[in-house]
Structures are given as structure tokens and as C-alpha cells.
Amino acid sequence: MSTAPFLKMNGLGNEIIVADMRGRADRVTPAAAVALNADPATRYDQIMAIHDPRTPGTAHYIEIINSDGSLAQACGNGMRCVVQALSAETGEKHFVFETLAGILTGDEHPDGSITVDMGKPRFGWEEIPLAEEFYDTTGIELQIGPIDAPILHTPSVASMGNPHATFWVEDDVGNYALDRFGPLLENHPIFPERANISIAQVVAPDHIILRTWERGAGLTRACGTAACAALVNGARTHRTGRKATVTLPGGDLVIEWRADDHVLLTGPAEFEFSGSFEPFTGTWLRDQDSTAQVSA
Numbered sequence: 570m571s572t573a574p575f576l577k578m579n580g581l582g583n584e585i586i587v588a589d590m591r592g593r594a595d596r597v598t599p600a601a602a603v604a605l606n607a608d609p610a611t612r613y614d615q616i617m618a619i620h621d622p623r624t625p626g627t628a629h630y631i632e633i634i635n636s637d638g639s640l641a642q643a644c645g646n647g648m649r650c651v652v653q654a655l656s657a658e659t660g661e662k663h664f665v666f667e668t669l670a671g672i673l674t675g676d677e678h679p680d681g682s683i684t685v686d687m688g689k690p691r692f693g694w695e696e697i698p699l700a701e702e703f704y705d706t707t708g709i710e711l712q713i714g715p716i717d718a719p720i721l722h723t724p725s726v727a728s729m730g731n732p733h734a735t736f737w738v739e740d741d742v743g744n745y746a747l748d749r750f751g752p753l754l755e756n757h758p759i760f761p762e763r764a765n766i767s768i769a770q771v772v773a774p775d776h777i778i779l780r781t782w783e784r785g786a787g788l789t790r791a792c793g794t795a796a797c798a799a800l801v802n803g804a805r806t807h808r809t810g811r812k813a814t815v816t817l818p819g820g821d822l823v824i825e826w827r828a829d830d831h832v833l834l835t836g837p838a839e840f841e842f843s844g845s846f847e848p849f850t851g852t853w854l855r856d857q858d859s860t861a862q863v864s865a
């Protein structure tokens with residue numbers, strides 16, 4: 570079986586593997602995804618597998634795989650890494666992609682920052698999806714902790730193509746044991762496709778502090794789609810405006826919910842090293858001179 574090139578990158582510390590599957594008929598198997606994550610040198614949060622267009626003449630299809638091997642519909646930090654990788658390869662600065670969340674575009678700016686149009690948010694309970702009818706998804710009946718003194722409760726829920734719950738708190742997001750509450754909420758029966766779980770502190774109408782337990786990946790240093798979900802949930806609950814800086818453990822993203830309902834995410838991407846891997850088993854080799862691959 571032939572190997573495929575990959576780039577180990579990160580988006581604000583969200584660990585990403587960009588796998589080049591163009592020209593191949595196979596996919597990254599769940600076994601390969603789990604094996605790559607088991608090796609400390611290549612442990613990651615998401616694999617962004619670049620495939621040939623599914624419809625000839627359209628955009629490259631990006632398959633997104635969480636480190637537990639599950640497929641995800643969207644990944645904002647990973648999309649920025651794909652844009653940077655393709656920009657370094659082709660010199661182009663504007664890209665159109667197809668994902669399970671729909672058609673996305675990405676642009677690299679002269680200063681190296683990258684903006685991805687993450688498409689439109691969805692708020693209907695069936696679109697999130699939720700297991701029961703909720704006609705007001707700005708705050709659903711879900712809580713963690715004692716009934717009479719819940720620790721986290723009444724989250725706003727939204728989809729950026731993938732499911733998100735935003736729990737609002739007044740104090741430091743670090744005060745909450747998200748490593749304990751995250752898996753309980755990720756797998757709560759109200760979320761038939763599981764969910765990404767975030768704790769958000771709104772410090773100003775244009776500034777949110779966020780921590781996320783990611784579906785299929787656990788605690789990560791940044792989650793782009795969670796930042797998008799927090800902004801649109803903040804705006805529709807009148808906690809924030811339609812543009813804000815979202816501060817994550819790994820750094821800041823700027824999120825804007827445009828008047829045309831598209832959500833734009835802007836931030837950095839970083840190259841770490843390159844190699845090649847076998848998409849069926851996950852065995853891999855590091856390129857010797859990987860510094861020449863992508864400018865820092």
C-alpha cells in the first residue's frame with residue numbers, strides 16, 4: 570500500500586494533521602486515525618484529509634476525523650491549517666472546499682492570518698440535533714450538579730454543521746472541572762450525535778473567554794467552531810454583539826456573524842513538521858528536511 574504525505578500543524582494549539590489524499594481512491598481508516606493518535610509524536614485533535622472533489626469541477630473534499638476516529642462535519646482551526654498548507658504549495662490565497670457542513674471558503678491575508686467562511690449557523694432543535702423538541706434553543710433544560718444548585722445549566726445550543734452547547738458563567742472558566750463534566754455532557758442522551766461542550770464568560774460585548782471539551786477529542790487548546798457557536802449564541806441572547814474576540818487557552822480568534830448570516834473566523838495557523846503515512850494502518854515516517862516544506 571502506498572504512503573500519503575501529511576503535515577503536522579496546529580491552529581492556536583488545536584493539534585491538526587493535514588493528510589494529502591488527493592489522487593487516491595482510499596480514505597484514512599479509523600484504525601489508522603487511532604494509531605496516529607496513539608503515537609505521542611503525531612498525537613492530534615483532528616485529521617483534515619484533503620481528497621479530490623466529490624463532484625468533478627468543484628472544490629476539494631475535506632474529510633474531518635476526530636482523534637477517536639469519529640467523523641466531524643466542520644473544524645475551523647483545521648480549515649485554517651489546510652488553507653496555509655495549500656497556499657504554501659500553490660501560492661494561491663483563496664480556496665473553496667466541500668465538507669460535510671457544506672461549501673466553505675478560506676483566504677490567507679498578507680500578514681499570514683487566515684479567514685474561513687464557516688457558513689451559516691443552524692438553531693433548529695432537529696438541526697443541532699437534539700433528541701427532543703426545543704423551540705427555544707437559546708437556553709435548553711440541561712444542567713450538571715445538584716438539582717437545587719446546578720454547577721452549569723441552561724446552555725444555548727447551535728450547529729456550525731457540528732453540534733455545540735455553550736454554557737454561560739460569570740466567573741473564570743477555569744473554575745469548572747470541564748475534564749469531568751465534558752464527557753458527561755458530550756454523551757448526554759439529549760445529543761443524539763453527541764456534542765462539543767463549551768464554557769463561556771462574556772467579559773465585554775466584543776470579548777468572550779472560552780474553554781471547550783470537544784466531541785471526539787476531549788479538552789483542546791482551541792476549538793474554532795465552538796468559538797463561532799459561542800459568538801452566535803452570545804449575539805442571539807444579547808450578551809454580545811455580532812463580532813467579538815474569543816480568547817481560548819491557545820490564543821485569540823476573531824469571529825464575525827455577518828449580516829448575510831455567514832460566520833467568519835480569523836486566526837493563525839502553524840506548521841510543525843512533515844512526513845508520510847500509510848492511510849490503512851497509520852504507520853508513518855518523518856521527512857528528514859521538513860523545515861523546507863512550509864515557511865513558518
Ligand SMILES: N[C@H](CCC[C@H](N)C(=O)O)C(=O)O
Nearest residue numbers: 641644645646731784793794
Ligand atoms: N470535535 C469537533 C470537530 C472539530 C472542531 C474543532 N477542532 C474546530 O476547530 O472547530 C466535532 O466533532 O464536532
